[in-house]
Amino acid sequence: MRSYQLRWVRKRWRVRALRKRRELSSVVDRTETIKPHDILVMSTLRNERIRLPFFLSYYRELGVNHFIFVDNDSDDGSREYLADQPDVSVWTTKASYKRARFGADWLNWLARKHAHNHWVLTVDPDEFFVYPFSDTRNLRALTDWLDASSIKSFGAMLLDMYPKGTLDAQPYHEGQNPFEIACWFDAGNYMISKNPRFGNLWIQGGPRARAFFPDNPARAPALNKIPLVKWHRAYTYVSSTHNLLPRGLNLVYDEWGGEKASGVLLHAKFLSTFGHKAEEELERRQHYAASHEYRAYAEKLKDNPDLWCNWSEKYINWRQLEILGLMSKGNWA
Amino acid sequence: MSVGFVMLVHTALDRAEQVARHWARHDCPVVIHVDRKVKRHDHAAFVDSLSDLENVRFSPRFSCEWGTWSLVEASQAASEMLLKEFADVRHVFLASGSCLPLRPVQELKDYLAERPMTNFIESVTTEDVPWTVGGLDEERFTLRFPFSWKRQRRLFDAYVRLQRRLQISRKIPDGLVPHLGSQWWCLTRQTLTAILEDPDRPTYDKYFSRVWIPDESYYQTLVRLYSTNIESRSLTLSKFDFQGKPHIFYDDHMQLLRRSDCFVARKIWPNANKLYDGFLSENAAIMTGAEPNPGKIDRIFSKAVERRTKGRPGLYMQSRFPNDGWENGLTSAPYAVFEGFSELFEDFEDWLARMVGARVHGHLFAPERAEFAGGQSVFAGALSDSAKLRDYNPEAFLTSLIWNTRGERQCFQYSPRDTKDIGWLIAKDANATISVISGAWAVPLFYSNANFSDIRKEAARLQKIEAEHLDALRSFYAKARVRIWTLADFVENPMEPLQTVIDELGNRTLHRLTEAPRMVSLEGFGQFLQNLKNQGMHPHLMGDFPMSNTVERNQKKPRKPYLVN
Numbered sequence: 001m002r003s004y005q006l007r008w009v010r011k012r013w014r015v016r017a018l019r020k021r022r023e024l025s026s027v028v029d030r031t032e033t034i035k036p037h038d039i040l041v042m043s044t045l046r047n048e049r050i051r052l053p054f055f056l057s058y059y060r061e062l063g064v065n066h067f068i069f070v071d072n073d074s075d076d077g078s079r080e081y082l083a084d085q086p087d088v089s090v091w092t093t094k095a096s097y098k099r100a101r102f103g104a105d106w107l108n109w110l111a112r113k114h115a116h117n118h119w120v121l122t123v124d125p126d127e128f129f130v131y132p133f134s135d136t137r138n139l140r141a142l143t144d145w146l147d148a149s150s151i152k153s154f155g156a157m158l159l160d161m162y163p164k165g166t167l168d169a170q171p172y173h174e175g176q177n178p179f180e181i182a183c184w185f186d187a188g189n190y191m192i193s194k195n196p197r198f199g200n201l202w203i204q205g206g207p208r209a210r211a212f213f214p215d216n217p218a219r220a221p222a223l224n225k226i227p228l229v230k231w232h233r234a235y236t237y238v239s240s241t242h243n244l245l246p247r248g249l250n251l252v253y254d255e256w257g258g259e260k261a262s263g264v265l266l267h268a269k270f271l272s273t274f275g276h277k278a279e280e281e282l283e284r285r286q287h288y289a290a291s292h293e294y295r296a297y298a299e300k301l302k303d304n305p306d307l308w309c310n311w312s313e314k315y316i317n318w319r320q321l322e323i324l325g326l327m328s329k330g331n332w333a
Numbered sequence: 334m335s336v337g338f339v340m341l342v343h344t345a346l347d348r349a350e351q352v353a354r355h356w357a358r359h360d361c362p363v364v365i366h367v368d369r370k371v372k373r374h375d376h377a378a379f380v381d382s383l384s385d386l387e388n389v390r391f392s393p394r395f396s397c398e399w400g401t402w403s404l405v406e407a408s409q410a411a412s413e414m415l416l417k418e419f420a421d422v423r424h425v426f427l428a429s430g431s432c433l434p435l436r437p438v439q440e441l442k443d444y445l446a447e448r449p450m451t452n453f454i455e456s457v458t459t460e461d462v463p464w465t466v467g468g469l470d471e472e473r474f475t476l477r478f479p480f481s482w483k484r485q486r487r488l489f490d491a492y493v494r495l496q497r498r499l500q501i502s503r504k505i506p507d508g509l510v511p512h513l514g515s516q517w518w519c520l521t522r523q524t525l526t527a528i529l530e531d532p533d534r535p536t537y538d539k540y541f542s543r544v545w546i547p548d549e550s551y552y553q554t555l556v557r558l559y560s561t562n563i564e565s566r567s568l569t570l571s572k573f574d575f576q577g578k579p580h581i582f583y584d585d586h587m588q589l590l591r592r593s594d595c596f597v598a599r600k601i602w603p604n605a606n607k608l609y610d611g612f613l614s615e616n617a618a619i620m621t622g623a624e625p626n627p628g629k630i631d632r633i634f635s636k637a638v639e640r641r642t643k644g645r646p647g648l649y650m651q652s653r654f655p656n657d658g659w660e661n662g663l664t665s666a667p668y669a670v671f672e673g674f675s676e677l678f679e680d681f682e683d684w685l686a687r688m689v690g691a692r693v694h695g696h697l698f699a700p701e702r703a704e705f706a707g708g709q710s711v712f713a714g715a716l717s718d719s720a721k722l723r724d725y726n727p728e729a730f731l732t733s734l735i736w737n738t739r740g741e742r743q744c745f746q747y748s749p750r751d752t753k754d755i756g757w758l759i760a761k762d763a764n765a766t767i768s769v770i771s772g773a774w775a776v777p778l779f780y781s782n783a784n785f786s787d788i789r790k791e792a793a794r795l796q797k798i799e800a801e802h803l804d805a806l807r808s809f810y811a812k813a814r815v816r817i818w819t820l821a822d823f824v825e826n827p828m829e830p831l832q833t834v835i836d837e838l839g840n841r842t843l844h845r846l847t848e849a850p851r852m853v854s855l856e857g858f859g860q861f862l863q864n865l866k867n868q869g870m871h872p873h874l875m876g877d878f879p880m881s882n883t884v885e886r887n888q889k890k891p892r893k894p895y896l897v898n
Contacts, residue, residue, distance in 0.1 A: 025883035188714020188737035191726035217725035262652035331641030
């Protein structure tokens, strides 16, 4: 019964994506260069020019073959910069990010059109994918293993990284690895519950819950993500990359005591660029739940907060994250 | 005298070519079977790429599918060709396209030359096999399997069920004792020709063509008919995960593979350039003469299987979120909960910290804030002391705390004033040691400066909560180690229970306690309880507390620690 109902939900998002495609206009379309086994990255962005060089080089290094971007009306040269890259296709829109369900409709459409039968990594420009053995095995090794194991989706929790000291103390410059500055994280203050409707886990916690939402934890942002999917044209992301339909794709966790393999999305949100961004986003009011999150940020940012504490952990590598229990090798050895 | 290879190839043809060339160049003839499903164009290119080597042949092609007879047919045809066309071959080594030789070919030749009559084939009776996929071991030999497990799973399962219901059982041909083992073997010419040229072969083939995964049982069973010189192990290092699919080797396994001293490993990831370059280059040819020793690799892979099936106890994370009852340990390490002690003793926490090598927290679940040891506002793993954040998911708070402090024993205080929701978790947790002085929550009320009617109300509330909590601790579901004293009993003779509690915590010294914590003065407490009774409340959890203070003697000099023995 429920699965039948969810089928209609999925169809609804698919139709919606179809409708929202009209909002997108192509800037550069190089999708015909995509080869059958290519790994794709999909992303929406607005005014992220300063982050793009490192973002592209990070994922190229991992073995991504093609990037698909939706530019939401940037005016800082992001679009032009991307259009010049040989492995990037860009669409642009001036339409509302919020009314495209925070970009999900646009990406669902483009994925359906260009990502069928490809492994797709859907990440924001400030999210950096880390997975077991990511220092010695490229993304292709992971996707080959997932294929061999008949696994269609791979979970990677969002891990908020922050600097020691106030956010504006160390300015970020173009091309720099953001984790030279924001190299600290919270190792063990995460809260998990199950979303009974879609079957995904709902994870909250970390420095954002600790610093911005201690009095209203229910509002703390969701950290669960399923960014890597062997895409089929019938799939849809439901809410950001937190969950998908059909529901089976959300079962990236084991319920019988074992551990499935999982990764982490290092989140380079808290850099010197954050204050400006938070103001701008608050003004645009284009974010989730009446931009509640951004209002909380703006409130705290007035005091120029330091997210660092005595118990913050300094990032070393994926093995550290695996030992801390934030991700797992599962049975990949 | 030499060894020849039979190679079964279906993907990554460029790698297969590299390996075949390596063997062929070291004077080992190679017969390659290419899956019929490989496209004609790719096949032609592959054949062409090896055309310069005169000791490489291609056998008749079969369309192969995992778990079916076709794989045996392919290896039979290729083996026959190898034996016929290369008369000096003594051992036939069955390999796949994703195999990689780890040691110099000459070493393998020497090794086999020293054991000219030995057949290397894993061959174990069905009763002794721990690794069976799909719950089928003996039934592999007694049922029929006309459907594909990969493509027609439903039909496959239904047909198995039907045969079980009808109790259909195939007759195993006379003289055969089913054996199973790795499908990668190395047999002598003598044994292999005996199998292939047996006049009964059509009978056996007919039988095995309906056995499930016959490539793991055909040679393994028949070899027992013709040879007594069997080393029941494979020369090919091949590890399987919990679903029965082979583990894959990558560049970062280089050192591990080097040290394993195995002759051949599979499966190698086709893009593992370092492995292929390293092991196929001539200068890497160091002769060690050692026996194969896959122990270390075994450990790594069996750990992986354990992680996937059992996981790390007490860990809740994005890819491990067990259903109720499947946690394999609600928390990751032992910890102790004290209820009523810090109410009764002024300096209990400091005293406990001195007595045991553990981290002693205050009331972690206090309504105001989480009282971490040392009054810190953030604790291990960056847990916040915010009560709201903690109470949003108190179970996660506790399991995270225990997980974050692995290696250090945690103790904390708990009382009916604190977050209730955690009560069942600690009761059900085998890692918890819970010591309770029931009714001790009344002591702070006795000392409080509130109106008596409020005190009475609060006392009733706390008593109700504690009574429910004690029910949980005493229930059938409780797995924690629980000790409960009533306040009256405890006060009567505090040293003995304290000693018990400390001993259970694994005291560092294991000596008798020489120092007790300071008990608050209970002078007038009996009267206080009587007043509650007079107001119509029934304080029963304290036990039978006397009106006039009998413990008064102990309390005369409350400010000084006293010595026992």
